[in-house]
Amino acid sequence: MSLILEQERDPSHTLDLTILLLVRAMDAFVQNVVFHRSGSADVKAEMTEKGRADPAGDSTELTERLMKEKEKQTRSKRRRLTTSIDALVFWVCSARIMWCFFYAPHRLPRAYVHWIGTLANVDKRLLHALHLLATGEWSYRHGTKQNILTSYARDLGLPSTWGDPHIIPAYGGSTADRVWNKIGVTNRDGIGGLPCELVHGDVGVGGSCHGNAAVRLAHAFVAAASMYTPVHFVPILLTRPHLLLRPQHVLRTVLGAMRSSLFLSSFVSLFFYTVCFTRTLVLARALPFVHFDYWDGPYGDILLGCLMCGSSIWIEQGKRRGEMALYVLPRALKASLPHSWLRRGGRSVALTEGATFILSTAGLLTAGVHHPDSLRGLSRWALAFMLNGPYAGFWKRRREGTTLPSTPYPQTATPQMKEGEHRENVSSPAAQPLLGPDVKVFS
Structure with missing residues (x-):
């Protein structure tokens, strides 16, 4: 029996979209709080006040330099x-998703389960044993009716007794040592539990x-590099292919891809090393x-x-x-919703989703x-x-074929402005965007 259960259909076809909007709205709120906390919203006002306090013409350049430094x-x-x-x-979020992979895979999309399982490279029988151990159907102390790890041990070329919970000691100490000597396990002196040979696979x-962590790090790095290299290079090929003619930019992109690959491979290796650290190396001893x-x-x-x-x-x-973070947060939120309430559906789910959708969309706008x-x-x-629309900074630069900053925003006419200047500003195509003055839409 496989641990990976069939995923049930969601009661709402728009639930994933609603959660995505909620996450983006929450991120905008947090970024706005951080923006004001850092004081960057008040920098220009502060430096402008200083300039008004000292209106001398020779201090204008100094004020601008100070403002740029403060903004930096x-x-x-x-x-x-x-x-x-x-x-x-x-x-x-990653902790929640990984825990669901082992004990509640039905809460995750099949693609997530398949991808994590491929990187983890864990036999399904071992995953199923962990699931049975969580429910009490497989136990070191009480045995089991589904002795699925004996065949797993044989497939690894090990004695079948190494996977039998009726034989494996549940506690450490001298009793465990006698059992290990009897069945031929040589590297678990003083501790019980499944031999590490079965855990390593x-x-x-x-x-x-240590060797298990190192080998898994290398294998995961190769797999991650094959995924992250296109992720880093394809956007450049599609938008700015001329940058690939610059060796320093190519080198920076390659180093970025290798850094991302090291992140993902370390993710896998850290998990397995922590498991061994807990059950074999330190804590269990x-x-x-x-x-x-x-x-x-x-x-x-x-x-x-x-x-x-x-x-x-x-x-x-x-x-x-x-x-x-924005990639894993929607899935972690959905995996944390009450499962029975979500699957039951009904009016409460529909009303909650509708209110969330409306508030999130309003917050984003x-x-x-x-x-x-x-x-x-x-x-x-x-x-x-x-x-x-077409006056968004990125689209305007693409249309004009320039690398200028984002489109400037219109200045509101003031009583002090001359009539001709006002007409010139509002008639300029660059003066039409809607959001506000001096705000760049794209970084």
């Missing part, structure tokens, strides 16, 4: 705070926990009186592995941390009009085009 400092402060929030969000390192139904259960080594693997996000570039700098990624592009 606030942007740096905002970037550090934002990347820290992104890393925390990714860590929490067919990686080819035997019972070496320090606490031999704790039974292995706990260590190998859902709140033992698997939980610690799920919590630790997400820390690899600090290897990734700061900007891509935000992309990764408000941010697009009044706080466009709080938007990023897909929401930034989409709302800029919706609100500005």
Whole structure:
């Protein structure tokens, strides 16, 4: 029997879209809070007041330099705070998704389950044993009626007794050592539980926990590189292919792809090393009186592995941390909704989804009009085009074939303006965008 259960159909075909809008609206709100906390919204006003206090003409250039320096400092402060929030969000979401992969795969899309299973390279019988251990149907202390790991041990070329919970000791100590000597296990002195050879699977390192982590790191790096290299190069080929003629830019792109690959491979390796650290290397040896139904259960080594693997996000570039966080957050939110309530459907689900959709859309539109700098990624592009149309900075540059900054916004006529100047400003095609003055729609 496979652990990966068939996924039930969602009661709503628009639930994923609603959660995506909710995540983007939440991100815009957080970015707006960070924006004001960093003080960047008040920089220009502050420096303008200083300029008015000292209206001498020779101080204008100095004021502008001071304003640019102040803006640079606030942007740096905002970037550090934002990347820290992104890393925390990714860590929490990845832990939830990984835990669901082992114990509630029906909460995840089949594509997620297949992709994680491919990278993890864990036999389905071992996954099924973990599921049965969580429900109490497979136990080191009480045995099992579904002895599925004996055939798994034979397939790995090991004695079938190594996968029999009726024989494997549930506790450490001298009793465990006598059992190991009897069945031929040589690397688990003082501890119980399934031998590491079965946990490592067919990686080819035997019972070496350090070797298992290293080999999985290498295998995952190769697989990740084949995925991340096109991710980094295809956008350049489609939008700015001439940059590939510059060696320094090609090198920077290659290093970015390798850094992303190291992040994902470290994610996999950290999980397995944490599992071995818990059940074999340190914690189980320090606490031999704790039974292995706990260590190998859902709140033992698997939980610690799920919590630790997400820390690899600090290897990734700061900007891509935000992309990764926004990618996993919708799935983690959906996986955290009450399962029975969601599957039951009904009026409560429909009303909740409708209210969430309306509020999220309203929040995004408000941010697009009044706080466009709080938007990023897909929401930034989409709302800029919706609100500005062909005068959005990116589209205007593409149409004109230039690399100028984003389209400037119209200046409101004041009583002090001359009549001719006002007519010239409002008649200019560059003066038509809608959002507000001096705001860049795209970075």
